[in-house]
Amino acid sequence: MTTRVQKEHFDPWQEMASFQAAHAQDWAGRYGATAVFVGSLRDFNQGQSVTGMNLEHYPGMTEGYLEKISAEACARWELLDTLVIHRYGPLSPGEPIVLVAVWSAHRDAAFAACRYLIDELKTRAPFWKQESRSDGVRWVEENKS
């Protein structure tokens, strides 16, 4: 169970590769399923072009909730491990915002846990998106989907 909140850009595929490499010995032959969700910044929202974003968070509470949500997923499904990385600070369109990855013996648990992690993160982890659009800067009001 690993969670990270960081200002720096990250490459989700490199993170996946190094996480798997670090566990190569422990995990050899033990997982049959890896489910991954990567959320990236679109350059449009509600018909407006988005030129950038600033992500505010509540340091401490954010990390606490990412860990809590990961522990809930591990308690609910049989998982080998989970990895969650989330950005904060300024972001440009096309950049990854969040990575959620789950390793499990079987696909049902992997898909379900991955979905659970991203859905719970979106409703409970204290992050706030502020978009820069052609008509100015505005706070994204709520996570609809």
Added chain:
Amino acid sequence: MSSITVRYFASLRERLGRSEDIVDAAGLVCVADVWKRVCAEPLPANSLVAINQEYASIDSLVRAGDEVAFFPPVTGG
């Protein structure tokens, strides 16, 4: 410690024009009392609250030394 630290985030922080207040805990029983102490306007209806970085409700009890936070619905992910 006889004070409560009150923190604000995102649009609520901008609305109040500050990110934090330190208030005397005397006379403050629940989260609603804390809000009344820091702002004359009612708390926006969809606001979320946390005590010591755990979600709480407007009726939750507060104590001296607590960190109470007010913020709008979260929009990460």
